[in-house]
Every structure is written in structure tokens, then in C-alpha cells.
Amino acid sequence: MSTPHLDVRRATLLRAIQIETRNARVYDSLAQLFQGYDDSVTAIFREMAAEERQHGAELEHRYGERFGPLPSPAEEPKEVIEAPDLDDPEALIFDSMTVEQALEVGLRAEETAREFYARESSRTTDPELQKVYRELAEFEETHVRLLNEKLAEKRRTRSSTVR
């Protein structure tokens, strides 16, 4: 019989998986939205969609190790936690989206998630749940680092092109 704490841990990890899956779909939508505008923006959103799928798969693996087979998909998570979104609602009108801005969309989402999990980890009193949150925060930290590297690379490329 499962304990309430176990259920919460399971639900937390499950929600993290669902959020990664949802974000992959959001990036797919954004990639399609910019089709025919800037191909590099479309490509970067596609790349981020693939990464989110990969993150989801990694979390699924961890879930399987801990709690057994993944349950059939429940309803969409109600929380925002990590939600990539366009900053500028008029970006398509002014054709102003750049690759850097696209990466910043992803970066902000990952940072929000990292901060959220870190905050929750310090709030909870259940050591096991704390461990799950900490793991998730570290997981997001890796993605933040990855996106920061990409962003730095893009900025470097752009400034060298400008010169």
C-alpha cells in the first residue's frame, strides 16, 4: 500500500515528465509558427523541442527505476512551472524574432523551473521528496547551462560576423 508521501513523490516526478512533454509540443508549435520567416529560429525551436523530449525520456527512465511502469497519461498538469512562451506578441508582425531571443525563451523557462524546484526542495520536510526536488533542480540546472552555452556561442558568432 502506498503512503501519502510516496504518492506525492510519484506525482511530482510524473508532473515533471508531463511538463517536459507539454513543452516539447509548445516548441513544436513555435517552430511551426516561424516557418517561412527565419529558418534559423524555426530550427532552434525544433532543437529545443527535441531536447525537451529527451529530458522527458530521461525523467521517465528515473520514474521507472523508482516507481515502476509509467501510468497512462492523466490530465494535463495545471501548474505552469516551466513554460516557454513568446515574449513579444507582435514578433511575427515586425518579423523581429532572432535566434538569441528564441534561446532566451527556453532559458527563461528552464531558469523558472530550476528556481521553482530549488524553492520547493527547501520548503518540504519530507527528505525523500526533498531529494526528488533537488534532483529536478539539478536536472534543470544542466539545461540552463546548456542553453547559456548555446546563447553565448550564438552571440559570439554574431559579433564575429559583425566585425
Next chain:
Amino acid sequence: MAIANPIAPPAVSEETLQRPWRFDVFARWPWLKRLVRMRTFQFLAILPNLLLFYLFLIAGLFGTPVGNRNIIIVFVWILWWFVLITVMVPLGSRVWCTMCPLPFFGDWVQRRAVVLVHPGKSPGTENRFFGLHRRWPKQLSNIWLQNLGFLFLATFSALLVTRPIFSAVVFGVLFALATGLALVYRLRTFCNYVCPISGFLSLYAMTSTVELRSVDKNECLKCSSKACIRGSEKGWACPWNVYMGKLDRNNYCGLCFECVKSCPNDNISLFVRPFSTSDVILRGYDEVWKACIMLVLALTYSVMLLGPWGRFKDWANVSEVRNWGGFGLFAAGQALLALVIFPGLYYLSIRLAKWYAKADSIPTKELFLKYAYALVPMGLLAWIAFSVPLLMVNGSYIVSVISDPLGWGMNLFGTAEFPWAPLWPEWVPFIQVPILLAGFYYGFRGMHKVGRQLFSDPAQLYRSLLPPAVLLLAVTLVFLKLFVG
């Protein structure tokens, strides 16, 4: 066993807390939502105007050349203009765009449907569009074309408002352009970048008392389909290319209500809000110049049509007076004033504001863009003040022309001989003065609202506001002088 949600709901954002009062119209009157959700809604809104425009074109081409006897002049430049600027824009945002017939044929050829939606895949959307569906050049993805187009048409306004054939040709060209561009470029390229009317509607819609927005922005964050902008089997992709999830100003929302139909979360609603309070940020030089152009044109029109200086009127009225030199002077002077002198004065006021407030940390560009909102309510209300006498003095032409729309001697409703009778002309200044003062008030208030976000020190804030406020006051006084002498 039910488990407690370990994750607290997200805190209310600062933006939500700062949002002024708004009233959800669709929540209060759900039948209105059902109405705009009907697939036939926009077609039914456009159809009467399409028929009227057809009549106007016929009247322009084949009716009397006498302007005040021809329906295209009287209905478009007196009635429509008055209703548009004094009622539709301040109270209904871009509701004219909901019913505008100009893009009708363009939409039709692009969608190959008048009412139905075609699900499918065209780049960027979940709908099937026809035509070349190309990307509009990036360099032209702004409202400069609209700015120059409106200024160009305004230069020929004397022709436009007196010669039916000229008005018919201009509207014919706009129809053709809207249709042609829809065949080549995606969505409402004509409306977004070319239509000269759309340009000033976008600017003045910022002041409007209505807005179409998402109800809960968190819902949009969670939405993976982004159907409001990409379309779905229920609605077309946003023809204006606006993303409702983060929309925070009215400028480019044409109120077609497709997003209300396509939103899978039922999260879009129409809101009523206070006048000139919410959208106070201009985001580019093109928008600032639009504000300058519109304000200057309100001024030159007032000089030309309402002022006591017959010479200016003669210069503008080149088709009758044939003074090409005078027309050249008028056109060059107007363009210079709108594109260089007034924006220059505004720039100067911003430089002074920066110096006087010792605001070295704020870039001049930022202050220039942010304080420019002051010109928006000022411009709109100046246009309203200018338009009041147009209707009150010339409104009786509407009564006569309705019985004889082409000036052919018909008398359909027995009012063809209705005499020209100005309506309480002695009251005009008493109406204009409070309107102009309201323009100054709302302009200053908007600037103050933006300024509060830039300066935490009240003394610094008021110092920064002083130079542009003096310019605003000077503009108000010039209008007052023109209107009430």
C-alpha cells in the same frame, strides 16, 4: 486516496496586479460571445459595408462630380469619418476593421472560403491557405509605408474630399492592393503594413475603452497548440499575426474574433476598460512618427478647412485653383512639419527632459519612445475636435444625399431638397474646448504613468515631464487658438 497538491499555484504577477480595472463583456453577456463565435459573424458584419462601398464606387465613377451632392463624399468623408474617429475608435478600438470591406476579396481568394475554415498546413499555420503565402519583406515589416501613404493621401485631401472620382479611384486602388497582396503574401499583409487607414487606427486604438485579451495568461502559457495565432479546425490563424497569450496593447488586433473561435481553452474575451489608460507604450520610431504625423495633420487640416486663411485652402485645393507653386509649398511644408519639424521639437523636449531630470542612466531613445504616448490621446482628441464642426456644419448634406445618392435628380425618400442647415454652429467651440483639454489631460496622464515606471524620485519624474508637457500644452494652445480664436 487523494493527495495534496505539493505545488502552490503561481503567484499573481506584478503585471496582473498593476492592470487597471477591466470588465469581462463575454462573461457578463455570453450571447455576445456566441455571436462572435458564429462562423458567419464577420461576413455578416462586412456584407452591408461591401454593398455600400459598391454603391460608393458607382457613385464616384458615374455620379455627379459635385462633392456635396455625391454619396461617396458625403457618406465617407463626413459621416463615416466622424463616426470612425469620434465613436468607433475611442469606444470600439479597431471595430471598423471587423467590418471593413477592403480586405474581403483578399481574404476570399486566400482562404477560398467566405465563412468556413480549412484545416490543413500552410507555413506557420494549422489552416490551408491559397496563393503564394510569402513572407512580407523584413525591411518593410513596420508601419512606415502606412505613415507615408497617409501623409501622401492627406496632401491630396482637398481633392479627395471634393472630387468623387478621385475618392472612387483611391478606394478602387486600395481594394485592388488588398486583393493583390493577399494573393502573394501571407495573411493580412495589406492591413498590417500598407493600408493608410489601418495605420492611424492602430495608433489611436491604444486609447480605446475595449480590448480583446486572454482571460488568464497562465492558461496561454500552458497551451501547447497556440491556436489563437496558428489557427485550428474552428478558426483561421490570426490574420493580423498577433499572439493573444502576451497581447498587451490594441494596436495590431483587428478584432476579427477568429481567436475567440479557435482558442481551445475558451480563454479569450472582450473587456471594457477606462479610456486611455492601459496601452501606453509606443514600441518603435515608426509608431512615434505616426503620432507626430497625425497630430500635425489635425493641425494643418484645421488651418486649411476651419481657419480664416483662404490662401492655405487655395494652395491645397490645386484641382480648382491650379496654383501648382502654392500646392508645392503646401505639400512640402506639411511634410516638413510632420516628418522633421514636429518630431524634432519633440526630440528636443526629450533631450531637455533628460538634462533637466539628470536622467543620464536612461537612454534618450527609451525616453523618446516612452513619452511619445502623450501625443496619442492628444492627437485623437484633436481629430475629434476637428471633426465635430465637419458634421455639425455639413451634416445636413447626409439628409439630402440619401434621397439622391448619385446626384442624378432622384428623390427616393423625399429629402433630396433638404436645405444646407448647419446644426448649432455657435456651440461648436464650446464642444471643442473641453475635448482639447481632455486631450492634454490624457496625454499628460499617460506620460506620467510611463514616467512613474522610469523614475522613482518624484522630483526627478516631474522634471522629466516638464519639457514634453510644455510642448503638449503649446500644441493644445495652438489648437485652441485655431478653433476658438
